[in-house]
Amino acid sequence: MRIYETRDYRDMSRKAANVISAQMILKPDCVLGLATGSTPIGVYEQLVDWYQKGDLDFSQVKTVNLDEYRGLAPDHEQSYHYFMDRHLFSRVNINRSHIHIPDGMNEDWQEECGRYEQMIEELGGIDLQILGLGHNGHIGFNEPDFQFAPLTRRVDLTESTIEANRRFFSEGESVPRQAYTMGIKAIMSARKILLLVSGADKADILKKVMEGPITPQVPASILQLHPDVTVIADREALGKL
Numbered sequence: 001m002r003i004y005e006t007r008d009y010r011d012m013s014r015k016a017a018n019v020i021s022a023q024m025i026l027k028p029d030c031v032l033g034l035a036t037g038s039t040p041i042g043v044y045e046q047l048v049d050w051y052q053k054g055d056l057d058f059s060q061v062k063t064v065n066l067d068e069y070r071g072l073a074p075d076h077e078q079s080y081h082y083f084m085d086r087h088l089f090s091r092v093n094i095n096r097s098h099i100h101i102p103d104g105m106n107e108d109w110q111e112e113c114g115r116y117e118q119m120i121e122e123l124g125g126i127d128l129q130i131l132g133l134g135h136n137g138h139i140g141f142n143e144p145d146f147q148f149a150p151l152t153r154r155v156d157l158t159e160s161t162i163e164a165n166r167r168f169f170s171e172g173e174s175v176p177r178q179a180y181t182m183g184i185k186a187i188m189s190a191r192k193i194l195l196l197v198s199g200a201d202k203a204d205i206l207k208k209v210m211e212g213p214i215t216p217q218v219p220a221s222i223l224q225l226h227p228d229v230t231v232i233a234d235r236e237a238l239g240k241l
């Protein structure tokens with residue numbers, strides 16, 4: 001794993017956006033694997049800014065998102081569809097038919113997950129996968145478990161993830177307890193991976209991910225086996241390494 005230490009969140013976002021831009025320039029029809037959550041917001045801001053300045057073109061780019069809550073419609077403010085639209089898709093010239101996010105409204109989870117898995121294969125896999133890191137070491141919604149789960153599937157979210165997500169829902173509103181997530185196989189098959197980590201609250205888990213044993217109890221630790229992972233993390237997140 002290559003590690004780039006940045007001064008702060010802003011610096012992390014800018015460096016990550018540079019890596020993504022380089023990918024888009026080298027291969028304009030690349031497949032980008034995208035994440036939601038608070039970590040990549042600054043990256044998307046920066047990409048939008050460069051797009052508005054005329055430096056980036058999304059017209060041929062294809063995107064595949066990691067996950068979506070089960071039961072949330074695309075226009076629900078907390079759905080990942082809504083998030084991606086708000087932070088990136090509605091602000092750049094991406095072709096709508098090139099956007100892929102699991103359909104949380106498809107109740108037939110086997111059909112939905114099978115479709116998603118096949119779609120990734122038909123796209124020829126992912127060129128650059130962007131990942132955030134959960135406090136429990138999850139990537140996508142691949143939560144700590146007794147084995148690594150390879151395929152796109154329906155998952156029960158852990159209590160800690162449900163709690164961490166609660167801040168995004170208004171009081172009294174029920175927080176989703178299940179999600180559809182891309183599995184470890186599609187993530188590990190990405191040609192390049194960019195792991196973004198910011199903040200002192202991620203320092204312990206980042207140390208486990210990078211220096212600890214490879215275990216499904218820390219799902220992101222499997223990234224140690226990938227040949228091309230770049231970690232861009234701020235000083236605070238790297239504080240325990």
Ligand code: F6R
Pocket residue numbers: 034035036037038039040066067131132133134135138139140141
């Ligand atoms: C979101 C996702 C999650 C987040 C992780 C970190 O699509 O896949 O794995 O990357 O929960 O979330 P933040 O960035 O909010 O700390």
